[in-house]
Amino acid sequence: MHRTWAAILIATSVALAACAGGTPSAGPTGSPADAPTAAVTGSPQEPPVATPDSSPSASPDTPGTATTLNVSLIPIIDVAPLYLAIDKGWFTAEGLTVRPQIAQTGAATAAAVVSGEAQIGFAAIAPLLQAQVQGFPLELVAPSISSLPPEPPDPNGNNPVVVRSDGDIETAADLNGETVAVNALQAVAELIVRASADRLGADSSTFEFVAIPFPEMIPALEAGRVDAVALVPPFYEGALQAGHRAVFFSYPYDDDARFPLAAWFSSSDLIDSDPQAVERFARVMREANAYAQENPDEVRAIVPTYTQVPPEVAQNIFLPEFDVELDVAGIEREAQLMVEYGFVDEPPDVAALIGDS
Numbered sequence: 001m002h003r004t005w006a007a008i009l010i011a012t013s014v015a016l017a018a019c020a021g022g023t024p025s026a027g028p029t030g031s032p033a034d035a036p037t038a039a040v041t042g043s044p045q046e047p048p049v050a051t052p053d054s055s056p057s058a059s060p061d062t063p064g065t066a067t068t069l070n071v072s073l074i075p076i077i078d079v080a081p082l083y084l085a086i087d088k089g090w091f092t093a094e095g096l097t098v099r100p101q102i103a104q105t106g107a108a109t110a111a112a113v114v115s116g117e118a119q120i121g122f123a124a125i126a127p128l129l130q131a132q133v134q135g136f137p138l139e140l141v142a143p144s145i146s147s148l149p150p151e152p153p154d155p156n157g158n159n160p161v162v163v164r165s166d167g168d169i170e171t172a173a174d175l176n177g178e179t180v181a182v183n184a185l186q187a188v189a190e191l192i193v194r195a196s197a198d199r200l201g202a203d204s205s206t207f208e209f210v211a212i213p214f215p216e217m218i219p220a221l222e223a224g225r226v227d228a229v230a231l232v233p234p235f236y237e238g239a240l241q242a243g244h245r246a247v248f249f250s251y252p253y254d255d256d257a258r259f260p261l262a263a264w265f266s267s268s269d270l271i272d273s274d275p276q277a278v279e280r281f282a283r284v285m286r287e288a289n290a291y292a293q294e295n296p297d298e299v300r301a302i303v304p305t306y307t308q309v310p311p312e313v314a315q316n317i318f319l320p321e322f323d324v325e326l327d328v329a330g331i332e333r334e335a336q337l338m339v340e341y342g343f344v345d346e347p348p349d350v351a352a353l354i355g356d357s
Helices: 003-011 077-087 106-115 125-133 188-199 214-222 235-241 268-273 275-294 296-306 328-340 350-354
Strands: 067-073 096-102 120-124 138-143 145-147 160-163 179-182 208-211 228-230 245-249 262-267
Touching: 067 077, 067 106, 067 275, 077 096, 077 120, 077 275, 077 296, 096 275, 106 120, 106 125, 106 138, 106 262, 120 125, 125 138, 125 188, 125 262, 125 328, 125 350, 138 268, 138 275, 138 350, 160 188, 160 235, 179 188, 179 214, 188 228, 188 245, 188 328, 214 228, 214 235, 262 268, 262 275, 268 275, 275 296, 328 350
Parallel strands: 067 096, 067 120, 179 208, 179 228
Antiparallel strands: 120 262, 138 262, 160 228, 160 245
16 A cells, blocks of 8 residues: 555544535534535644734724634535635634634534534535425525536546446446445435436446445455445545546536535524624635635645645645535535435425525
8 A cells, every 4th residue: 555545544544524414413513424525634733713903994894893703614625715714814804703613524513503602614515405404594605615527537526436446347337236335324425426326327226325434435445345435535546546446426417517515604693693794704715715716736735734634645635616606506406416315305495595695
């Protein structure tokens, strides 16, 4: 096994779920599951804090005294734009004190926002749609990431479904009746793997899905405990270095539409009580996402500052698409997939989740 792959495993000894589901509980911790796409793990670095002058002149828009926003997030590649914005002082210029609070799952971030422990959260869109169906008062406030049709070997934000290099699985249909590992059941990874496999001629209803943390997936594949694994960066890069191959990428559509994967969200109460603070946060994140999309080397450079991913690994990771606007049509299409595959009991109210964002 290559030294770089070993470094990835060391850097990712505690799994943070990617492309997963799970809805918030009433307490500060959620049910097992989710984060959107590129997982990076291990004990995070001490999170930086964006702290402006508390005087009314701190913001060019004169919003008044500085507003503190506790932001609950999982320290993964997808949140790099927020750390870029902190590093470059963009929140400070808007009169915001942004304090990242590290969570282990997207369900935990949602629970933190519901409880008021955090004012802003980050999670995959699918579990937020599930939370909406269950009546949790959450609304999207800013875009995060999405996937596009893959350009092998670049997954373009999609989960590569990886098989052993010495196996005989060549197509999605070859996985009929086989065991596929995802990081969480009835979550985003399973949803898009199923939709993608069916689009490519398989019958995903015959797949046996099992939940395995990302750091354990390649060992499980090599030991023959599973037939395929749905990976994310940097585990995908490690699998390629170990000689394994992607049999398909989990992009669920026949066209070239974006598949929205994650977003920043808040509680309906905060949006109603302090809309200016929420809009300032959203404005910075849209600018930060645009900057990240145009400056991938800066994204790769900042990832090691808030994660335990070594710089030599970070410089080679594939990146998702960073969005500037919420893709309403894409979220509605995702909600339809969730209904089609039985991930929700009733159609989510996408308009209610998006609100005025």
